[in-house]
Amino acid sequence: MNKSIIAITIAALGFVIGLAFLGNAIKNRNRADNTISVTGLGSKEFTSDLITWSGSFTKNNYDLKSAYDDLAVDRKVISDYLISKGIKPNEMVFSAVDIQKTYNYTSDENGRSHQIFAGYNLTQTVSIESKEVQKIENLSRNITEIINRGIEFTSSPPQYFYTKLSQVKHEMIANATKDARERAEKIAENAGASLGNLKKATMGVIQITAPNSNEDYSYGGTFNTSSKEKEASITIKLEYQVK
Structure with a gap:
């Protein structure tokens, strides 16, 4: 009989302790979620207080040296023009010359395709970076003045940044x-x-x-x-x- 009472007491005590742990866990969980x-x-x-702008120009010739010479002439015209518009020499960067061989394609009487050398196509890019945003904007809009001088020039849209x-x-x-x-x-x-x-x-x-x-x-x-x-x-x- 005494053993039964002791067993029941222990079981009850364990149940109470278990409820205490469960209640504490729920309390802590609610506290953690209370955010x-x-x-x-x-x-x-x-x-923007910084602008970049670039344009490319091209020359084509069957002779590579002649193409280089023609491109150098255009580069000098472009450089002089930009300087006349207030661009400082150290603000201009000319890229390396890109050289591409060009071909025309024809078909013979048997329908076979043939490529015919059409000369060297040389392209160079000039880039400008400046804090004089308005001046470079105006320059990019009026670049047709270079084209009117017989130069095959392609202008890119300006890019704007903030320093x-x-x-x-x-x-x-x-x-x-x-x-x-x-x-x-x-x-x-x-x-x-x-x-x-x-x-x-x-x-x-x-x-x-x-x-x-x-x-x-x-x-x-x-x-x-x-x-x-x-x-x-x-x-x-x-x-x-x-x-």
């Missing part, structure tokens, strides 16, 4: 963090609670697009170089404990 996760946005519009992007990024991170904090405080206030410690912060990638555009954001970040006016944005995800 708020919010995402804040920081953005800023700015104007103080790191400062913009720091400012956006601060704004995104503030925005996320304010959102978290509002959610906690509406729930009758208050924010505790910050548990985790995750920063997104910077996205740079043209203002008011429909450009898609990229997982690895977007960097628009075709627009002089830009808008940068970044997100910050914060996770807080709630008291």
Whole structure:
């Protein structure tokens, strides 16, 4: 009889202890889940302060040396023209000459195809990088003046950059963090609670697009170089404990 009482007592005690452990686990689980996760946005519009522009010119000749000589003449005309427009010699970079053999193709009376040498095609590119954005923009738009001099010149669209992007990024991170904090405080206030410690912060990638555009954001970040006016944005995800 005494053994039965002892066994029942031990079983009851074990049950009570088990409930205590279970209650503690549930309490800790609820405490761990008692968090708020919010995402804040920081953005800023700015104007590019650096521009790059390039154009290529071509000469074709059956004789390679003659083609080189003709290309050198065009290069001198282009260089003189750019200097006359206020471009400094150290702002111009001429690439190495690209040489391609060209062929014409014909078919004989039996339908067999033959290639006939049509000469050497030489191409060179001139590139400009400058902080005088407006001046280079005007230059790229009026490049027909070079074409009117008998030079086969192809102009590329200007590319725009910003040299103080790191400062913009720091400012956006601060704004995104503030925005996320304010959102978290509002959610906690509406729930009758208050924010505790910050548990985790995750920063997104910077996205740079043209203002008011429909450009898609990229997982690895977007960097628009075709627009002089830009808008940068970044997100910050914060996770807080709630008291």
